[in-house]
Amino acid sequence: MVESSTQSNSKRQTLSPGKDAVVDRISSLPESLLCHILSFLPTKDSIATSILSTRWKLLWTLVPKLDLDSYKISTSELSLDDDDDDDVEDARAIMFAHVVSSVLAKQECGELQTFRLRWLYGWDGSHLDAWFRTAAARKVKELDLEVLMHSDVENLKLPPSFFSCRTLVVLKLSGDIDIDTPSLSFNFPSLKILHLVEVSFPGTISSQEPSFLRLLSGCCPVLEDFSFGTDDFFEGECKLCVPTLKRLGIRETDINSGDYELEINAPALEYFEFSGDLRNIKFYEKLDNVVQSDVYISISDYVPEEFCRKWVFNLFAGLNNVKFLSFSPSGTGWHNFGNIYPSSFQNLVKLKFKVNGCSWNVLRVLLQKAPNLETLVITKGNDFVESNLYWKEPQYDPANLSSLTSFYYRGFKGLNDEVELVKYVLKEARVLKTATFQVSSGESKESVLDKLSMFPRCSTTCLLRVE
Numbered sequence: 001m002v003e004s005s006t007q008s009n010s011k012r013q014t015l016s017p018g019k020d021a022v023v024d025r026i027s028s029l030p031e032s033l034l035c036h037i038l039s040f041l042p043t044k045d046s047i048a049t050s051i052l053s054t055r056w057k058l059l060w061t062l063v064p065k066l067d068l069d070s071y072k073i074s075t076s077e078l079s080l081d082d083d084d085d086d087d088v089e090d091a092r093a094i095m096f097a098h099v100v101s102s103v104l105a106k107q108e109c110g111e112l113q114t115f116r117l118r119w120l121y122g123w124d125g126s127h128l129d130a131w132f133r134t135a136a137a138r139k140v141k142e143l144d145l146e147v148l149m150h151s152d153v154e155n156l157k158l159p160p161s162f163f164s165c166r167t168l169v170v171l172k173l174s175g176d177i178d179i180d181t182p183s184l185s186f187n188f189p190s191l192k193i194l195h196l197v198e199v200s201f202p203g204t205i206s207s208q209e210p211s212f213l214r215l216l217s218g219c220c221p222v223l224e225d226f227s228f229g230t231d232d233f234f235e236g237e238c239k240l241c242v243p244t245l246k247r248l249g250i251r252e253t254d255i256n257s258g259d260y261e262l263e264i265n266a267p268a269l270e271y272f273e274f275s276g277d278l279r280n281i282k283f284y285e286k287l288d289n290v291v292q293s294d295v296y297i298s299i300s301d302y303v304p305e306e307f308c309r310k311w312v313f314n315l316f317a318g319l320n321n322v323k324f325l326s327f328s329p330s331g332t333g334w335h336n337f338g339n340i341y342p343s344s345f346q347n348l349v350k351l352k353f354k355v356n357g358c359s360w361n362v363l364r365v366l367l368q369k370a371p372n373l374e375t376l377v378i379t380k381g382n383d384f385v386e387s388n389l390y391w392k393e394p395q396y397d398p399a400n401l402s403s404l405t406s407f408y409y410r411g412f413k414g415l416n417d418e419v420e421l422v423k424y425v426l427k428e429a430r431v432l433k434t435a436t437f438q439v440s441s442g443e444s445k446e447s448v449l450d451k452l453s454m455f456p457r458c459s460t461t462c463l464l465r466v467e
Contacts, residue, residue, distance in 0.1 A: 027056070035109075038060060042072070043060070043063075043065070044073060061107050062108055068096075069118035070120055100127065104131065111139045112138040113142065114141065114144070117145050117146070129161045132159060133164070141167060142168070142169060142170040142171075143165060143171050144170070156177050156178065157180065158179055166189060168190065168191050170193040171188070172193075172194075173199050174197035174198060178201070178202050179199055179200070189222070191221075192223060194223060195226075197227075197228070220241075223245060224244055227247070227250070227251065227273070228250065229249075229275075241265040243267060244268060247269075247272075248271070248272050249274075250276070260280070262280065267285065267288070270289050271293070274294075274297065275296040277299075278308070280311050281314065282318070286318055289321075290321055291323050292323065293325050294326040297312065299333035312340045320343050320346075323347050325352070326351075326352040326353075327354070328381070329354075334358045334361075334362055337359075337361065337362055341369050344371065348373055349374045350376075351366070351377065354381045357417075364391065367400065371399040371400075373403060375406040380411030391418075401429040401430075401432075402430060404425070404431065405432060407434070407436070409435075411440055412438060412440070412443075413439075413440050414443070426455050427456055427458055430458045434462070439467070
């Protein structure tokens with residue numbers, strides 16, 4: 001078929017992309033949607049979009065978020081030579097403070113949704129008071145401050161204006177920060193989430209009214225999520241009473257710190273986490289609403305056994321209604337422990353247990369006290385310690401593992417104690433559907449599967465898997 005010249009030219013013009021074929025669909029989106037997209041970016045990247053076009057030039061100023069990380073802003077962006085000497089570090093601190101002040105001044109949005117700063121260099125903190133005043137005036141909802149000072153520099157002290165941010169819903173403080181709570185009454189009436197990591201409370205230990213508890217009492221009206229990790233919040237007896245609390249995390253406590261006894265009164269608690277060296281922690285009453293608990297307890301030989309046993313007993317006394325439990329006992333101090341559980345865990349349906357060479361007996365007793373367990377996950381601990389205590393099969397009980405349907409073993413090496421545990425589970429679990437084994441590198445999956453297949457299985461429908 002032959003086309004005329006006019007038809008041919010017309011077709012070529014239709015097929016050839018012209019200037020109008022390139023459409024900037026993103027820029028044509030509503031301003032509110034573009035600001036929402038920019039809110040997921042760090043402020044540094046949000047500001048960088050201002051060079052795209054006139055449409056984007058001022059969009060970043062409308063984003064109700066300040067998220068700056070001094071570690072991710074290069075010295076070239078701060079107009080400094082890339083050097084490590086003290087003069088450059090001081091200049092860097094001054095320049096970064098100028099950046100934060102400038103961004104706050106140029107933002108045209110009203111309320112400030114998020115104020116997040118990561119500061120990894122020494123500074124004098126003189127600008128912080130003005131920043132918090134601005135944030136308070138703009139009704140800041142989330143404040144997240146992380147500070148890491150030089151070793152020869154004092155901790156950053158939060159100014160009084162910090163306590164004027166009464167609209168806070170989320171507060172996260174971490175690093176080299178001193179929180180000197182005012183003795184006069186104050187409160188954060190809308191605060192729901194409070195996370196404190198390695199911060200300090202000057203004078204807390206010797207104070208009759210600890211600054212830590214004053215801060216907590218000022219956050220109590222609607223507080224739901226509280227976690228802290230430090231070793232000097234309190235010493236002696238301390239009562240933590242938060243009726244609205246749903247999530248509580250205690251992390252990185254130090255066994256070498258002073259003795260303390262922490263009593264927790266949180267009847268609405270649904271999730272509890274503890275990680276570190278255990279001291280005397282007990283619950284005011286059993287937690288009827290608790291659903292999940294992650295417990296990572298380290299116990300050393302130099303701590304008297306009677307104290308350790310009491311502390312663990314007290315901790316689990318409030319958790320016997322838990323449905324999902326992750327338990328990791330580490331250290332060599334567990335080898336003499338047997339029944340550390342005050343009662344059976346009737347509601348426990350899923351157990352994750354990280355085993356070492358000294359905690360087989362702790363696992364054995366726990367399995368006997370969980371008659372309705374459906375899922376069992378065993379993980380070989382990184383600090384696995386060989387000992388003369390191996391897995392010993394419990395006395396026969398028809399309720400043992402009677403509800404178990406899923407069994408996982410992560411890091412299976414085929415050692416004697418591991419093999420004996422697997423034999424017990426396969427023999428007792430009458431409704432087991434799957435038994436999955438993740439073998440260590442270098443192990444032959446085929447040989448492991450062949451060995452496991454030789455073990456008697458009570459469940460005729462159980463499927464063995466080796467990964």
